[in-house]
Amino acid sequence: MLDRLDHALRARPERAAVLTAGRTGATRVRATRGELADLADAFAAGLHARGLRAGDTVGVAVRPGPRALAVLLALWRLGLRGAVLDPGAGPDVLRARLALAGPSLVLADAAAQAVAGWARPLASRARLALPDLASLGAPVATVGRRLPGCAPALELGAARSGVPGQGRRPAYGDSDADAVIVFTSGTTSRPRAVVHTRASLAAGMASVSALFGAADPARAGDPVLGGTFFVLVPSLAHGAPVALPARSPAVLARQLRRLRPRDTYLTPPQLRDALGAGARFRGRVWTGSAPASAELLSRVRGAGAEEAWGVYALTELFPAAAVEAREKAAYEGPGDLVGAPLPGVTAKPDEDGQLLLAGAAARDRYLGEEPEPWVRTGDRARLDGAGRLVLEGRSKDMVLRRAENIYPGLYEPALHVPGVELAVLVGIPAGRGAESAGDERLVALVQPQPGAAEPGLRAALAGPLGRMGSARPDAVLFARIPLAGRSRKPDRAAAAALAAARLRGTR
Structure with a gap:
């Protein structure tokens, strides 16, 4: 690639390759x-x-x-x-x-x-x-x-x-x-x-190209919005100019309106910020690098996108699976549906339920270590009857409560009801009287969408919380969830500290 x-x-040197947006969103x-x-x-x-x-x-x-x-x-x-x-x-x-x-x-x-x-x-x-x-x-x-x-x-x-x-x-x-x-x-x-x-690296870019349909002659020349290497290279190779997303949500919303890209790739935090700024979409929207709920993808479709895709990818293997908003919204089982493995990707759980991946696009090794054929993702997962990957949470995020292992990723998707921007389950020390050393309290930290009223959200969450059985959280708190890293994933350690501080303050 x-x-x-x-x-x-060099074939068409006069054509635009990389675009940016001014404060008005003009290209x-x-x-x-x-x-x-x-x-x-x-x-x-x-x-x-x-x-x-x-x-x-x-x-x-x-x-x-x-x-x-x-x-x-x-x-x-x-x-x-x-x-x-x-x-x-x-x-x-x-x-x-x-x-x-x-x-x-x-x-x-x-x-x-x-x-x-x-x-x-x-x-x-x-x-x-x-x-x-x-x-x-x-x-x-x-x-x-x-x-x-x-x-x-x-x-x-x-x-x-x-x-x-x-x-x-x-x-x-x-x-x-x-x-x-x-x-x-x-x-x-x-x-x-x-x-x-x-x-x-070449196999990963070829997989992205096939997923995006970058080689479709009917789409050649239409702009693509995205800033990652895996978006830039296939798009430019097939003749499409690439626009770098504006950092300001307001400018990004104006950029989308003026540019009208055929394909848009933004992280979930970027999508949430853009939606909050009134962004409208066109064509297909892709998101990854952090969990994307069915509710978020549905909001993107409601803002004009013909299709909204969640892409499951790792630095070790990009991309691994993808699912469209309507398929994800139709899924009613436990866990987070991320779609069928893409062509060339092999997936299986190990004896402990951790997802293993292999394929031509998989990393060769970790620096200083020997090559190994399987990527150990750290995600608990299963394959459903249709051969689709369903994530059940990060192994390291497990919460131990009353001698029961609870994996937050198995239940968090159910908390993303209309009006919820983001939701995580975290464990905090149970304190004195805990049944065993290391026992934790399970807390749901919920970030409302702008304008969503807390009483209405509590009512909307009552059903999903009731269906969580023994994994029902001990407390539900409404707060802005801390994010970390370049991809701005939920910072679970900071979220747990916030939850613990809030609960101490309410006692």
């Missing part, structure tokens, strides 16, 4: 297809001139957009391995991750570097933090505009035939070679990183 994109960008061309191809050429030449060769690792701390995509295209062409660095991880975590990845060079834009220097007070408000780049143990080069205090700029080389993959020359094509490292979890002392090979 990346090889195809590299050639496709601006951030980069044409030709400009994106030229920038990838320049990065490849510059990296090659610095002596980087196939198999070397390059750390990448560049904000999403044309520049980041051009860097990744250049790395792909040269056979380099990219280690994706998140400035929001904090300096200690980043140092540990860099020590594990061992990059020969770190590419960082001015914004990423500024948070470690003169802009640290501003960066702390944005929850960004990089260590002093001079202490990383690897040379650093600035890409894009260089500001005071930044590392020397990466010299952008001119296109020349000596650069591998340049022009019509083939790029490095060893499918077993590492392509990208993505850090997902782990402690400061022991970071955890997913390693995708060129083959698994």
Whole structure:
């Protein structure tokens, strides 16, 4: 797919590739297809001139957009391995991750570097933090505009035939070679990183392309709204311009109205914020990276979308399954229906009920560990009679109450009644008198939609709560649920702390 994109960008260089929105939502061309191809050429030449060769690792701390995509295209062409660095991880975590990845060079834009220097007070408000780049143990080069205090700029080389993959020359094509490292979890002392090979990365993008129908000639040229790498590459490869979603919900709503994208990919928090700002949709809407309830998908359809899809995906295997709003809403069993495994994906529960996945798009291994064929998702799940995946909650989120194991994900979907924005079940220490050590109270934390009245929500929740049997929560609290991480998933630890504080205050 990346090889195809590299050639496709040059076929119609005058066409728009990446779009952004102004405050009024009006579309601006951030980069044409030709400009994106030229920038990838320049990065490849510059990296090659610095002596980087196939198999070397390059750390990448560049904000999403044309520049980041051009860097990744250049790395792909040269056979380099990219280690994706998140400035929001904090300096200690980043140092540990860099020590594990061992990059020969770190590419960082001015914004990423500024948070470690003169802009640290501003960066702390944005929850960004990089260590002093001079202490990383690897040379650093600035890409894009260089500001005071930044590392020397990466010299952008001119296109020349000596650069591998340049022009019509083939790029490095060893499918077993590492392509990208993505850090997902782990402690400061022991970071955890997913390693995708060129083959698994290509298979994942091909799967996304098939799911989106990106190759449909009738849809070529229609804009796509989304900012993830897996959305950008297939869309651009098949001729569609991609618009980066506006950060402000109000501007995003105006952007959707003006752009009228054929396909929209937003995370569940982005969808909730956009709906709250009165957004209207067109065509198909896709969401993932965090749980998406049937209620949320139905709201998206009610706001004009022809179809609303929830995509079940992991960093280790993207995508794994998908389900449309109407199918999800029709499901009445326990748990969270996420759809049938996509073509090429094999799914099975292990002896403890944890979901295992395998397929061509699955990661090769975790950095520093041996390859393994099955991805252990950490999700409890089952396959229903139609062969569809039904999630029953994260194993680590289990709540122990009166010697009974309760998995929140099995019951949380039922709490998303009309008027509920988000709902989670969390365990808090039961305190004195608990029947056994570690016994917990089960609390439902419910976030209402704007304008939803609490008495009406309590009445609407009475039925679902009554059907939860022995898993019925000990308390129901209404509050805004804390979110965490770049994907803004519910922060269960913070939610449990909030619930415990609220209950202490009501005693």
